Amino acid sequence: MPSSRPVRKKYNIPLFIPHEGCGHDCVFCNQRKITGFQTSVTPERAREEISKILATIKNPDCDIEIAFFGGSFTGLDLGLQRRFFETAASFRDERIRGIRLSTRPDYINKKVLDQCEEFGVRTIELGVQSASDRVLELNRRGHTFERVKEASAMIKERGIDLGLQMMVGMYGSDRETDIYSCEKIIEQKPSCARIYPTLVLSGTQLESLCKNGEYAPLTLEEAIETSAEILSRFRENGISVIRVGLYPGEDLRSEGNIVAGPFHSAFGELVENRIYRNKIEAEIIKNGIRDQEYEICAPPSETSKIIGQRGCNREYFKEKYGVRLCLKPI
Ligand code: SF4
Numbered sequence: 001m002p003s004s005r006p007v008r009k010k011y012n013i014p015l016f017i018p019h020e021g022c023g024h025d026c027v028f029c030n031q032r033k034i035t036g037f038q039t040s041v042t043p044e045r046a047r048e049e050i051s052k053i054l055a056t057i058k059n060p061d062c063d064i065e066i067a068f069f070g071g072s073f074t075g076l077d078l079g080l081q082r083r084f085f086e087t088a089a090s091f092r093d094e095r096i097r098g099i100r101l102s103t104r105p106d107y108i109n110k111k112v113l114d115q116c117e118e119f120g121v122r123t124i125e126l127g128v129q130s131a132s133d134r135v136l137e138l139n140r141r142g143h144t145f146e147r148v149k150e151a152s153a154m155i156k157e158r159g160i161d162l163g164l165q166m167m168v169g170m171y172g173s174d175r176e177t178d179i180y181s182c183e184k185i186i187e188q189k190p191s192c193a194r195i196y197p198t199l200v201l202s203g204t205q206l207e208s209l210c211k212n213g214e215y216a217p218l219t220l221e222e223a224i225e226t227s228a229e230i231l232s233r234f235r236e237n238g239i240s241v242i243r244v245g246l247y248p249g250e251d252l253r254s255e256g257n258i259v260a261g262p263f264h265s266a267f268g269e270l271v272e273n274r275i276y277r278n279k280i281e282a283e284i285i286k287n288g289i290r291d292q293e294y295e296i297c298a299p300p301s302e303t304s305k306i307i308g309q310r311g312c313n314r315e316y317f318k319e320k321y322g323v324r325l326c327l328k329p330i
Contacts, residue, residue, distance in 0.1 A: 009061075009062040009063070010062065010064075010065070011057050011063070012064075012065050012066075012067045012100070013049075013050055013064060013065070013066045014067045015041065015046050015050070015066065015067065015069065015070075016041065016069055016070035017041050017073055017076070017084075018031055018040065018041065024072075024104070024140070024141070025205070026129075026139055026140055026141055027138075027139045027171055027204060027206045027209065028139060028170065028171070028198055028199075028205075029201075030201040030202065030203050030204050043080075043083040043084050043086070043087040044087075046087050046088075047087050050066060050087070050088070050091060051091075054091065054093060057095070059095075060095070061095075062095055063095065063097045064096045064097060065097055065098055065099065065100050065122065066088040066099050066100075067099070067100045067101065067102075068084060068100075068101040069101070070102070072103045072104045072127075073103045073107075074101070074103040074104075074108060074116075074124075075103065075104065078112070082119075085099065085118075085119035085121075086119075089119055098122035098123075099116075099119060099120065099122065100122055100125065100161075100163075101116075101121060101123075101124055101125070102124075102163075102165070103124065103125075103126065103127070104127055104143065105128065105148045105150075105151035106142065106147050108124070108126070108150075108151035108155065109154075113154060113158050113160070116158070116160065122160065122161055123160065123163055123192070124160050124162065124163065125163030125164070125192075126148060126151055126155075126162070126163070126164055126165065127165050128145075128148050128166050128185060129165070129166055130145075130167065130173060130177065130178075130181045131145045131148070131180060131181040131185065132145070132173065132180065132181065133145055134172060135170055135171070138171050138172035139170055139171050139172070148164075148188070149188060152164070152188040156189070161191045162188070162189075162191060162192075163190055163191065163192040163242070164185045164188060164190040164192075164193050164194075165193065165194040165196065166178075166185055166193065166194070166195060166196070166230070167195075167196045167197070167198050168195065168197050168218065168226045168230065169197055169226070169261075169262070170198050171198075171206060171209060171214075175226050179226070179229060179230065182229075182230040182233050182234065183233070185234075186234065191240065192239065192240045193234050193240075193242070194241070194243040194244070195227050195234075195241060195243070195244045195245075196243075196245065196246055197227065197261065197262045197263075197267065198217060198218070198261060199258050199260075199262070199263055200217055200258070200260040200261045201259065202256055202258075202259050207259050210259065210260055217260050217261035217262065218262050219262060220263075220270075222262070223261075223262035224262070224267075224270050227267075227274075228271050228274035228275045228278065231271055231272075231275065244267060244271050244272075245264070246263075246267075248263075248265040253265075269305075269309055270309060270312075273305055273306075273308040273309055273312060275305075276302075276305055276306045276308070276313060277308065277313045277316060280294070280306070280313070280325070281317075284317070284323060289323055290321055291323070292322075292323065293324045293326045294317070294323045295327075296326070296328065297330045298328075298329070298330060299329065299330055300329050303329065306325070307327070
């Protein structure tokens with residue numbers, strides 16, 4: 001019997017904690033530019049930010065999570081983590097359901113998880129990036145995939161939801177390796193995942209590698225195709241993908257920041273379009289459909305994904321097969 005209870009809308013209050021938590025220097029990372037914060041965040045500043053954002057959420061019947069993103073939160077001094085947690089816990093708003101945070105796999109240990117449990121952390125997202133130890137080493141991640149497996153198991157043992165983040169097109173990777181990473185991530189049974197295409201940001205080691213000709217970023221087309229395959233595999237395995245593509249905030253897009261790579265402000269949408277394009281194309285080829293109308297019955301919520309951004313899928317089938325997509329709402 002379907003439940004008649006309305007689904008509560010979910011909100012995040014994102015607090016970006018820049019590089020202080022991180023002693024690493026991954027070749028692709030320009031932490032401050034990704035987070036959009038140029039200054040250090042203190043618990044006091046976090047309090048102001050939470051109050052400000054909370055006041056803008058008028059919905060009385062929703063679930064809100066306070067999210068510590070952007071750096072390697074659990075790499076911070078335990079006492080400072082506690083102060084951030086206490087700040088979050090001091091908000092008595094009934095709509096706040098818990099805390100989520102992102103961190104590195106090698107910054108997960110018993111003490112960290114004890115404290116997370118104490119403050120009701122609901123989700124921990126790990127930056128995995130790749131399951132290939134060779135790629136992890138080339139990108140100076142400072143940990144192996146074995147560490148990801150250990151940290152994932154420890155998080156799940158505590159009953160905390162696990163999120164895993166991966167990148168496509170990293171230095172030293174290729175499509176096959178990216179798909180391998182996806183499969184290894186699926187094996188860890190996370191409840192959610194994020195997919196990020198590798199961008200070359202100004203001032204990073206990846207920029208130098210790119211200039212020296214040692215690294216060639218993916219084209220937008222390659223990044224879309226690989227991400228579409230990975231997104232489909234995650235979904236087939238019941239993993240909710242909560243983001244595809246970096247958040248195109250002002251700071252990321254500031255002039256000169258993205259030096260090269262498959263950036264598109266609607267990257268996730270293009271990936272969704274591609275999944276439909278691939279499915280429809282397989283049907284068209286299988287059934288030998290050419291130069292005719294092709295009717296697709298779909299719910300209204302899916303029609304724009306099927307037609308594609310600015311009609312790109314519609315154009316594609318018309319040009320390549322002479323097929324005109326005809327959508328019937330169901
Ligand atoms: S661990 Fe994260 S924050 Fe630290 S350098 Fe690497 S990507 Fe950047």
